[in-house]
Amino acid sequence: MKMLINVPENVVADALRGMSAAHPELTVDVENRIVVRRDAPVADKVGLVSGGGSGHEPLHGGFVGRGMLDAACPGAIFTSPVPDQMTRAAAAVDSGNGVLFIVKNYTGDVLNFDMAAELAEDEGIQVGKVLVEDDVAVTDSEFTAGRRGTGGTLFVEKIAGALADEGAPLERVEAIARQVSQSCRSFGVALAPCTTPAKGSPTFDLPAGELELGIGIHGESGRERRPMMTSGEIADFAVDAVLSDLEPDGPVLALVNGMGATPLIELYGFCAEVQRVLDERRVPVARTLVGNYVTSLDMAGASVTLCRADEEMLRLYDAPVNTPGLRWGC
Amino acid sequence: MKMLINVPENVVADALRGMSAAHPELTVDVENRIVVRRDAPVADKVGLVSGGGSGHEPLHGGFVGRGMLDAACPGAIFTSPVPDQMTRAAAAVDSGNGVLFIVKNYTGDVLNFDMAAELAEDEGIQVGKVLVEDDVAVTDSEFTAGRRGTGGTLFVEKIAGALADEGAPLERVEAIARQVSQSCRSFGVALAPCTTPAKGSPTFDLPAGELELGIGIHGESGRERRPMMTSGEIADFAVDAVLSDLEPDGPVLALVNGMGATPLIELYGFCAEVQRVLDERRVPVARTLVGNYVTSLDMAGASVTLCRADEEMLRLYDAPVNTPGLRWGC
Structure with missing residues (x-):
């Protein structure tokens, strides 16, 4: 590697x-x-x-x-x-x-x-x-x-x-x-494992044609492996896993997060499917953030985080932030 | 894939x-x-x-x-x-x-x-x-x-x-x-090729243990292939390729850009080596931007862009920008 x-x-x-x-x-x-x-x-x-x-x-x-x-x-x-x-x-x-x-x-x-x-x-x-x-x-x-x-x-x-x-x-x-x-719940999937520099080989095996549902950000085991799914099927699975635990009764913040090696064009496509599922489940999305924010070296895959947000949380989310990785309003 | x-x-x-x-x-x-x-x-x-x-x-x-x-x-x-x-x-x-x-x-x-x-x-x-x-x-x-x-x-x-x-x-x-x-010059390297969705397999072959120096952002051929090099050796090669053509006589803007699948921790390490080479060549760096900005799907690798910048260009670079991919000052 x-x-x-x-x-x-x-x-x-x-x-x-x-x-x-x-x-x-x-x-x-x-x-x-x-x-x-x-x-x-x-x-x-x-x-x-x-x-x-x-x-x-x-x-x-x-x-x-x-x-x-x-x-x-x-x-x-x-x-x-x-x-x-x-x-x-x-x-x-x-x-x-x-x-x-x-x-x-x-x-x-x-x-x-x-x-x-x-x-x-x-x-x-x-x-x-x-x-x-x-x-x-x-x-x-x-x-x-x-x-x-x-x-x-x-x-x-x-x-x-x-x-x-x-x-x-x-x-x-x-x-x-x-x-x-x-107020936050997350669910991640891996399409390909990550490789730590010290080990130099993938941290786990993921056969061609399979993905891991519920992966951890260090490659820890998830819920199950399945034959490869479409972006839409993955969004259904991940969002439903989150919603079954979160039960929002108002708007949510959504993070569509890349694991590191998945191209941004795929993350935006996945975002569209996450939005579709949330529309179908009648969950209003107040803000959506798409990108590589909480990564796992060169793992391919993505995670969805939803956060129930009241007005005060929304106001604070929108407030100025000035960091290398997240910046708006200043 | x-x-x-x-x-x-x-x-x-x-x-x-x-x-x-x-x-x-x-x-x-x-x-x-x-x-x-x-x-x-x-x-x-x-x-x-x-x-x-x-x-x-x-x-x-x-x-x-x-x-x-x-x-x-x-x-x-x-x-x-x-x-x-x-x-x-x-x-x-x-x-x-x-x-x-x-x-x-x-x-x-x-x-x-x-x-x-x-x-x-x-x-x-x-x-x-x-x-x-x-x-x-x-x-x-x-x-x-x-x-x-x-x-x-x-x-x-x-x-x-x-x-x-x-x-x-x-x-x-x-x-x-x-x-x-x-005023801009760039040079890129690939450690692993990209895969287009339509083709479903890598756009070019890059043997284990080799990298391609001078890669294009669609996987077009570069200058040469060599046995894998360290981050420091790659920075020497890329920065010298740029400087030999640019010949800056003042400060530069530097972009240390990821090709898509290279983790941010590696890009920052590469940035340190780019900075070292520029210090050694006595090129003052006015601003440095690190991240995945001009990518090539899931290609692994990075590019270096340097831009000779006068005061007006620096002022305009620092001016407010508010886009999904680049945002500061507003």
Whole structure:
């Protein structure tokens, strides 16, 4: 498997050097693996910190900037960052108004963010935490007790980031992050597996002519394999899986997310089918975002995330955001 | 080859339906294959129209919006749009101040935009034209007499779009588009070929362990094949190929562009190496853009575009842009 890399052990550090070169508005600590807004800490603002294994770019480092995260802690590929990264990040972004940790539900991330929260509190930093566990495909998985955290993370970071940008206190930022997290559901499919640089071969086998329904963002097993389906059939399956768990009674935010290697023209075609299914199910879609946001290296496939959105959440979703990976209104 | 599609013959129409669903700020005419700003024609503004074969998304439809294109005409996959699309687009965006056609240098596109310009002028629309021919890899290629038009198109559309947004007359918008076009050079590499939906198998063979240096965005032959190289070696080769033709004497804009299937983490690592080479060659980089912008379906690989930029071009590059694929400042 050919990759555009130097050596596998330097992939994360090389990418951070590139982020540093391309984004002067960020402070990138390559050695300690922390990406921080250059203007951090922002006075009178709750600091938002997230992180997780690398390989899901632009999540999380690409979501650092005004209106979203204040800092991100990338781990090695598909490997949790360590508590020391998170504690340093918290110290870098705390303006005295406290810090919110946004944690995808993988056992390593949960343990390490818990430990980092204790360490940060020992240093006098007030810490809130919210867990993202939006993937309806399976309960319990290779790296997770409970549901996995996937595409819903984007909505949590965007909406909580917007409220923090308005100067809301930690208690309110944490509350809306939790509300968004509880309002999101996701379902993903893989058409081809991903290859980690260290392994150099696909993380799982997927026979020609089959797809995996309910894939995780590290290639964890989903619900089942089936002979290849059309975009429309996949949209039916994925949206119904999400809706059967979400039961929206009003408008939703929709994320049609690429896993990394699926061309944008296919993602837009899939978006059309997702919209068709939602129309058929009489679910009004308030906003749709299409692109590669929560990826899995070079996996081919896509995921659908729906988020029940009240007026306040819509307002915050629309609010200005200025990050490498998501930018509007500023 | 598995794809997230319904049937190959509907890939472009399905994607346009998805764009329509996701982007209420655009008017998408699925039948006639035209993507137009919803607020077109914008009073007292030159209209910018581009187009070309599909499969390079977000180029061009994803670059329609304030500060960039007023309309885009997508052809079938890797196939020029027809003159009727371009004439309709010109009529839709002309406010009486004329229209500029931005044309990538492929024989079909050049012929069809020429014919469309004549037809539009017959209808009383003043038309300017600029050709983008930035790819230094080869002279003459499968679909091109002269150099191919690739990544530089983004800079032409961005900078000319910003000047048009300020209300400059057609003569000036055409002049700066030509200046940008002449100031851009690009070079691309493929690590894995792309697969068109209609063919269903890779457009060319690339043996395991080899890469193609100087690839075109439709998989056209480049300069040579070599055993796989590191990211740093590829950056040396690509940047030197560009610089040997560009000879910048001041700051450049840099685009580190993914071909579609290469993960963002690899693109950022490659960006670090591009920056290193430019530092070594003492070329100051004013701005760097990293991501999948001028793609080739699911091709793996990347391209580097450099653009000599004077102060006016930098100012216009930084100006507000609000499109699905490129957005800042508004």
